[in-house]
Amino acid sequence: MGKKFVWVIFAFTFVFCITQIADAQRRQRIVVATGGTGGVYYPYGGTMAEIINQHVPNVSCTAEVTGASVENVRLVARKEVTFALSMNDTVYQAYTGEGKFEGSQIEDLRTVFQMYPHVYHIVTLEKYPVRTLSDLKGKKVSVGAPGSGTEYKTNLVLPLLGVTYDDFRTYRLSFAENATQLKDGIIDVGIWDVAPPTSSIIDLSTTHDIRFIPLTEEEVTKVVAAYPFYGRITLKENTYRNQNEEILSVSVWNSVVCHKDASEELVYQVAKAVFENRNVLINTHRIAEYTTVEDSANNSPIPIHPGALRYYKEVGAVQ
Template identity: 50%
Template sequence: MKHIILAAAAAVALGGTAQAQDLSIATGGTGGTYYPYGGGLAELIGRHVEGASATAEVTGASVENMALISRGDSDIAIALADTVVDAYEGNGQFEGRAVDARALGSIYPNAIQIVTLADSGIESLSDLEGKRVSVGAPGSGTEVNARRILEANGITYDDIDEQRLNFNETADALRDGDIDAGFWSVGPPTSSIMNLAATRDIRLVPLSDEEVQAGIAQHGTFAPYTLRAGIYEGVEEPVPTIAVPNVLVVHADMDEELAYQIVMNMFENVDELIAVHPAANDTTVEFSLGATPIPMHPGALRYYEETGAEIPDRLRE
């Protein structure tokens, strides 16, 4: 059973003689941020957590990842905060099947990025009505976010021709004229949009203050966010949008020492993650304690307590 093996891996970290274990990190598609970030975390664990190694797995992202944690098929997962809350509370797509998950921390925000070609005529959220729109891969946090943002602003799937494509498929479909716009919920900048912008003139569709506030009212894990000018080729002005924290999640029964070692080494060697992807610039104790939406694993709490940071009551069981 995977969690028994986890305890064995932790025993090595404590100086025991158990056989090293390769931990599975559930990430997302190769065109987003989850996969490179998860790969960087896997390398970091292999270098610094004694007796443990890790492998980043390509998945359908947030919703699938929480199911993998629930079944014990993955040891660590990256998932969007709103999906994590739904899974922890047994709501939404997890109705009646709550996941016994705990957080290691929040690692960076996912920005909702609505991309279209510059000559599409799509300049606002309402312009998506009647258009072919990729809302993200099935089982992804992007689709959860896209549906919530649209519905919060009076747009349903009945109003668009929705396509369920992953990030690379969305970029290819935009490039080839097979869709009119696509949603990304990902840490910016992301490779699939960068590659698209290198071959086509793109536009990032802004959200108005009213649209952002409607999203926040719909789900409390949303927060205002601005995509900086120059983030992609051809994007010359800041673009207001909305963001959701990404949470590093494990099952509640992960060994405490192993959880502690992962969190401690992640923060104390974060420069190694930044070298893999700039999203890790937001991987800080301050961001984690302010953005994590479910209780922390006891091993993670031990590290945060050692930093002397003030820990919100909501993060304790």
């Protein structure tokens, strides 16, 4: 009787293990490319991966740290990741082959949904005499991490407003590095293009008095006229510690993108899972309140993937 029991347990365990292995082999493994750990892309993309794992059948999803927008669209183009987060200036110019993407157009790019707007933060310490864009000249300035949307946007915006990279000592740092090197006195100014409030600036403001460098109405008008994918926005007062007034700046929306060859059923299931569990994203970061079906269906800067479009038609957001 004892031997029979042992054999039954053995057989059950064997079958269970084989079943688990077979199930794991059936599960499609996909990757969401996010950004650096000091911004919002990383927690947003991580939560998106959790939603996919819990609500999309037969899919195993992981979120990966990357250099963000520019790197991400190139990863999608090479089919090294399934989904990626990117700023819409990068998305638009990659798709059309403009700017830094001249000669390397990514026509295979498609959007899945619109995430939220970024605010362009130009941050210094209160003790430094930096109050306007022209004061950046001669300073040590971090323009954003290599391959990031922040650096891409900085490369478009600052020269348009009369400040070139030749005017200051250029650093290319992640958001977390911006905060650390401002604390340590290595740089004078750090630039973030990110959803507010972001953890790295919050961390910096808890130990140091900081100042935000605003744009003028004239500067914002000039940027928006030159680049229609940018818009006027104000950083609301008290978004960060001791920030007692609104800060005028420019914004850009962000998309989740994929390759045109991505499975229509997979993209449909991901869009459906994200919007039906949007509260989970909002619990991760309140900026996800901007993640709506309406904006996603109607405000994409490039064509929407057929899988996502199928979902938007299903819920009546498009005809």
